[in-house]
Amino acid sequence: MSYDVIIIGTGPGGYVCAIKAAQLGLKVAVIEKRTTFGGTCLNVGCIPSKALLHASEMFHHAGHGMDALGIEVTAPTLNLSKMMAHKDATVKSNVDGVAFLFKKNKIDAFQGTGKIVAAGKVSVTADDGKVTEIEGKNIVIATGSDVAGIPGVSLEIDEKVIISSTGGIALDKVPANMIVVGGGVIGLELGSVWSRLGAKVTVVEYLDTILGGMDGEVSKQFQRMLAKQGIDFHLSAKVTGVEKVGNGAKVTVEPVKGGDKVVLDADVVLVSTGRKPYTAGLGLEKAGVALDNRGRVEIDGHFKTNVPGIYAIGDVVKGPMLAHKAEDEGVALAEILAGQAGHVNYDVIPSVVYTQPEVASVGKTEEELKAAGIAYKVGKFPFTANGRARAMLATDGFVKILADKETDRVLGGHIVGFGAGEMIHEIAVLMEFGGSSEDLGRTCHAHPTMSEAVKEAALATFFKPIHM
Ligand code: FAD
Numbered sequence: 423m424s425y426d427v428i429i430i431g432t433g434p435g436g437y438v439c440a441i442k443a444a445q446l447g448l449k450v451a452v453i454e455k456r457t458t459f460g461g462t463c464l465n466v467g468c469i470p471s472k473a474l475l476h477a478s479e480m481f482h483h484a485g486h487g488m489d490a491l492g493i494e495v496t497a498p499t500l501n502l503s504k505m506m507a508h509k510d511a512t513v514k515s516n517v518d519g520v521a522f523l524f525k526k527n528k529i530d531a532f533q534g535t536g537k538i539v540a541a542g543k544v545s546v547t548a549d550d551g552k553v554t555e556i557e558g559k560n561i562v563i564a565t566g567s568d569v570a571g572i573p574g575v576s577l578e579i580d581e582k583v584i585i586s587s588t589g590g591i592a593l594d595k596v597p598a599n600m601i602v603v604g605g606g607v608i609g610l611e612l613g614s615v616w617s618r619l620g621a622k623v624t625v626v627e628y629l630d631t632i633l634g635g636m637d638g639e640v641s642k643q644f645q646r647m648l649a650k651q652g653i654d655f656h657l658s659a660k661v662t663g664v665e666k667v668g669n670g671a672k673v674t675v676e677p678v679k680g681g682d683k684v685v686l687d688a689d690v691v692l693v694s695t696g697r698k699p700y701t702a703g704l705g706l707e708k709a710g711v712a713l714d715n716r717g718r719v720e721i722d723g724h725f726k727t728n729v730p731g732i733y734a735i736g737d738v739v740k741g742p743m744l745a746h747k748a749e750d751e752g753v754a755l756a757e758i759l760a761g762q763a764g765h766v767n768y769d770v771i772p773s774v775v776y777t778q779p780e781v782a783s784v785g786k787t788e789e790e791l792k793a794a795g796i797a798y799k800v801g802k803f804p805f806t807a808n809g810r811a812r813a814m815l816a817t818d819g820f821v822k823i824l825a826d827k828e829t830d831r832v833l834g835g836h837i838v839g840f841g842a843g844e845m846i847h848e849i850a851v852l853m854e855f856g857g858s859s860e861d862l863g864r865t866c867h868a869h870p871t872m873s874e875a876v877k878e879a880a881l882a883t884f885f886k887p888i889h890m
Contacts, residue, residue: 425451425558427759428544430536430704433461434745435736436564437520439752444527446760451556452529453536453546459520462566462737463745469516470591471608472776473509474615479778481505482618490815500619502595509591532556537705538563541731560731560759563711563719564752565704567697567737572603572661577693583671584664584691587612596620597689601673603661605632607775609694610648614777616690617653624654624686626661626675633775637787637836639822644781644838647818664691699738714740724764725755733759747771770853774843779819782846785834785853786824797827801859801883803875805839807890810870816840821879823849823859830858830884841872848876859883 426448429436436452437459444450458465484498524531534548538561546554569586571577581589590612596619602609605627617623625632632648632655633641645655656675662683663674671691676683699718706713712720712728719734721727727734735755736748747766754764775781791798804820805811819839825832835849852862862880867873878887 425449425530425556427451427560427562427756428453428536428556428558429562429564430538430544431461431564431566431736431738432456432459432520432531433564433566433736433748434463435566435738435748435752436461436562437523437752438749439562439564439735439756440529441523441527442753442756443759444529446756446762448756448760450527450529451532451558452524453532453534453544455533455535457533458517459524459531460517463748464516464520465513466588466591468745470509470513471587471611471615473512474505474591475611475776475778477505477508478615478618482778487815500596502593502619506592506594535703537703538709538711538732539705541709541729560733562725562755563701563704563706563727563732563734563738564736564748565700565738566748567743568700569693570696570698572664572693572695575661575664577664578666579693580666583666583669583689584693586693590616590692590694593690598622599670599688600624600690600692601626601671601686601688602692602694603664603673604693604695605629605634605655605657606694606696607633607773609692611776612692612694613653614648614651617651621690622652622654624656624688626656626659626673626686628658628660628678630658632657633781635787636773636781636783637822637834638789640781640783640787640836640838643819644775644777644779647779647838648777664693697737697743701738724758725751741768742771742773744771744773767854770850772846772850774846776843779816779839780837780842782837782842783835784846784850785832787834787836788824791824791833796833798824798833799827799830799859799883800824801879801881801887803878803882803887803890805872805875807878807887808870808872808875810872810874811840813870814840816872821845821875823862823876823879823883825859825883830860832857832859832862832880832883835876837876839872839875845873845876848873 432454532546534546600621602613602625605625613623670689673686725733735751737743757764772784801823806817822836824834859880867877
């Protein structure tokens with residue numbers, strides 16, 4: 423059997439590419455080394471972390487947020503194993519869903535590790551050692567990413583005391599003290615989960631800001647909110663040692679600019695310093711597939727590697743390591759392979775931090791616009807002035823819109839607040855259509871909604887908001 427496309431890896435990049443290619447009439451095979459489909463995202467990433475974020479938020483809310491609404495409840499008790507069972511059931515329903523979609527779209531799935539043995543030929547080594555060879559016109563590398571360590575620090579991740587995000591979604595008890603190394607999205611999300619469940623969480627971050635790369639004003643305000651929730655921060659600080667001692671660990675932290683080091687005690691150390699592309703065992707060297715200086719598979723604007731017939735998408739290539747970016751690349755590549763014009767607009771890829779409040783962003787930050795020398799105007803609106811936010815006691819945060827000073831075209835949108843991850847999409851759609859802040863400000867928004875703050879921020883960008 424020869425396939426039109428063989429896809430190695432079934433994360434959001436691979437499985438979406440497979441479904442889209444099959445929908446477009448191509449004969450597709452997928453290879454997955456896990457026993458379930460869905461990759462990092464569905465198995466140990468986006469989905470389980472969101473199940474725990476939601477459950478821990480409900481727990482925290484029941485303990486702290488109900489009284490002011492006139493609901494008097496006795497302090498909730500945590501049943502962590504039941505919360506983990508909810509997370510596991512959520513994962514199962516999602517990964518089973520992908521298996522169903524593969525069957526529905528007549529996609530052949532091979533369980534095992536895929537290796538490119540020659541152009542158009544891939545071997546699959548199953549867990550029992552059995553090797554199958556399959557052939558196809560096109561091969562897609564969608565092997566994703568893996569946990570990165572701490573530069574210069576030798577680490578033994580045991581997923582009990584020194585953990586990656588994978589251990590961070592599966593602890594069997596709430597640690598008294600948790601040190602999170604890395605103040606990026608994953609560290610802050612999982613730090614929030616364990617903080618809400620009762621851990622004292624301390625974040626150590628190399629940069630002078632959390633959420634590096636996000637709009638500076640947003641990350642500063644967000645840090646204040648997390649600090650109010652009880653999370654401690656050591657910024658401009660580097661971890662130079664992590665040592666297991668007794669049942670816990672000692673973490674050595676030094677100021678980046680030099681100075682005295684401190685040693686922090688932790689029951690659990692979560693290493694969330696980022697992720698690295700996963701290409702091990704794929705046979706890329708022998709196949710002659712080039713990597714870039716950061717170990718990512720090098721591709722052109724159409725996902726082609728330097729070897730004809732071999733393509734790559736998702737976390738294993740350049741760009742933000744986000745599930746929806748991988749999915750969109752999967753769709754675009756399937757369209758290209760089917761002879762259509764696939765395209766991803768990298769200028770409009772939203773990113774969301776699913777804490778409470780949420781942080782959501784699309785397009786350029788103020789820092790990026792300044793660096794590019796683009797003249798811009800800013801419109802902001804706080805949720806304290808939004809009626810629905812007041813009714814829900816969700817007044818933390820604001821909406822910020824950045825538009826070109828001359829043309830008024832919206833160049834970026836940033837939201838901190840309850841439901842920010844949903845609200846960001848109206849700014850994304852507007853940007854996709856090249857819309858202006860006036861277009862957004864003149865669009866009728868239902869009242870009372872949190873989204874009215876987006877409209878008001880747009881009004882503030884080209885003229886004045888009404889409610890402030
Ligand atoms: P992956 O999802 O990593 O899938 C790659 C698959 O390839 C894996 O299943 C792997 O087993 C398989 N594979 C690798 N090598 C081989 C081989 N040789 N043979 C066969 N199979 C192979 N992103 C978001 O957008 N939103 C979020 O909320 C979010 N939350 C996250 C939370 C956590 C804790 C983590 C760790 C990540 C999160 N991410 C989130 C990032 C997201 O998971 C990734 O961007 C996304 O999974 C990348 O998709 P992918 O298809 O490129 O690779």
